[in-house]
Amino acid sequence: MTIPFNPDRFWDSLDQMARIGATPDGGVKRLALSPEDDHARKLLRDWAIAAGCTVTVDRLGSMYCTYPGVEDTAPVAIGSHLDSVPTGGKYDGPYGVLLGLEVVRALHEAGRRTKTPIVVVNWTNEEGSRFSPAMSASGGAMGVITEAAVLAAPDNFDPSFTYADALAATGWAGTADPAKARDFAAYFEAHIEQGPILERDGIPIGIVTHCIGVEQWDIIVTGTDGHVGYPMPGRRDALAAASELILALERIAIETGGMATATRLTVQPDARGNIPSLVRVAGNIRHPEVDGNARMEVAFRAVVAEVTKRRGVAVDIRRVGGYPRVPFAPALLDALRRAADGAQLKRRDMPGPIPQDALHVGIVVPSALMFIPCHGGVSHHPSESISREWCAAGLATMGPAVIEAAGGLA
């Protein structure tokens, strides 16, 4: 037993939301707690109130749009984020928030309630572009990060200004306790895949069994400076050594079925006449298997030991961040699978290679994450796009699953 969801209304709402912070290249720039984010939040608030919700805001600015249940028990939550990266697209974040909105709109339109309340959540600062770290409000809510640390984060574009300042300036400093979100009975999140697999294989629904663990490293290679006219034997070139390590990371990822990327690199002394003596590489490793990151690290450290000895350089690997591996709740994943099957939609279980707010929430609350495809796997880019069919498939899957988790229609 379910209710008629309206995929066209969902699509149109995504379109309307994408006009806020729209960039000339077809993308979206809606940094957390910016004027554009404020505009987007007000639109969500207005839509939610019109759909019969009450809207509360916590001390970290996250919005909770609560559609009442027939019982005042622990709610089922569904959400994501409305903020974007500086060169973002239309769907990374809003897809999950507005899918939740469509669920309560459909209930409201049908004049129905579920047993428990349903809360549509807009987490603040998921992207982390403006305030580090990423997903800080969901992390603060779940106790992964302290509330004080979230609020004190400086604006990456204007360090004199903090997250707390931005909350105050935009009027989104709420009074609700973020920790109340730990009482959700369940949490659902829908998101574009941000990868190429679903589209490539013609599968509209990805059931994300777990968010994979992520390790962030700084790899510091110290060699010896010298003139570029110095003979090759006897050099201790930090950049040549770092190049070997970058290729080793890539090779180990391919061999073990993980992912590893050198994302940033700086050189000293950074002069045309000098052999590099100090290179700093930012490394990111992630693996779908439980012990995958540990295995990749063992393999990488073996390469480091060999390169260090052969090239006479020193290599220091410093862990600078990361995320734990977070499995999702089997019962909620089953609800999604049943709903997809009921809608005759192909589905596939898959790991979630990219952290989402569901990673933080899933540490504390039984949670489920679902993917729909995006064209070419492209995200964090103005050309990020989805089809109407994929958009509707996600709604047809998660909508019924949320209703079911909320105890069904009363």
Add this chain to the structure above:
Amino acid sequence: MTIPFNPDRFWDSLDQMARIGATPDGGVKRLALSPEDDHARKLLRDWAIAAGCTVTVDRLGSMYCTYPGVEDTAPVAIGSHLDSVPTGGKYDGPYGVLLGLEVVRALHEAGRRTKTPIVVVNWTNEEGSRFSPAMSASGGAMGVITEAAVLAAPDNFDPSFTYADALAATGWAGTADPAKARDFAAYFEAHIEQGPILERDGIPIGIVTHCIGVEQWDIIVTGTDGHVGYPMPGRRDALAAASELILALERIAIETGGMATATRLTVQPDARGNIPSLVRVAGNIRHPEVDGNARMEVAFRAVVAEVTKRRGVAVDIRRVGGYPRVPFAPALLDALRRAADGAQLKRRDMPGPIPQDALHVGIVVPSALMFIPCHGGVSHHPSESISREWCAAGLATMGPAVIEAAGGLA
């Protein structure tokens, strides 16, 4: 027939000169046309006048300390530079200038003259740290660069200030025509090796047969941006591709007996969450053989073609600078060899892997470059050092050769 040179006076003068711009770590910071360089120039001028020279300055600030000959014919010149890199040592440059000074001091003390005049030269801005390019005054004098381009070069540390401004501010804007240096009958330059070979093999005198050709490239690798959670297959990671090219450069240099160095590297988008899409590498290649650089380039372009195809990236190699291969004058090199043999000093013919002012002068004027060892091959570093024995060996070799080239004692 020669005159008694004074190696102790030479050594003491190097020591006195090194106090100007001395840094606490034992090095020297004496950027071109800085207050320290001004101080060093005045000391050279005073010493040269005391040694019977007349001092003229050209429009690019280069100093010519002329010790008259019995005939007013084309002079024999000997020189180098007094400027240093920001973290320089005591000998890179001053060794060659003050060796020339010791030659005229010895003549003056002995009351002797050579047939032709001898000119001790201090070329402005050899290092190029303050004003690009390096060796610009000798290049301007020889017509390799236009005088206007030398004068218009902005201060690399304060772009609102030019070479011409610095000349005016320090009072070293002379009136002599720099092109007059093209009339030198011969040019000699003594320099520390800036490499490890002579010390390692216990040879105090390097006879530099030629300055090797240098090619400077920007290597631009364009891949595709993506999230670091994107699977490995299908990535077009510009940094991984660049790492292969960096290692290829190194390997080709070793295999062909050349030198190749990736010195600088920048990444876009330079973010922990993104696969690098654009990497720019500064490459420097040099080879002692006539066609060495061309052979290295052919080998490198073959690797580029393979990597481009296999990784789906684009690679653009842009030549941004370099120096031609410049052979030195056989007769002058022979004079140096005879002098070394006469002083019972071991000597070795070798290529000059690092451009010096002699490279520019050698394009127009019959020239000779000679190396003495430096400890550990270290230069452009505060710990740059030489022994008293090496210092004296250079004087004992080049002193007589200059006298001979100047027609001998009159």
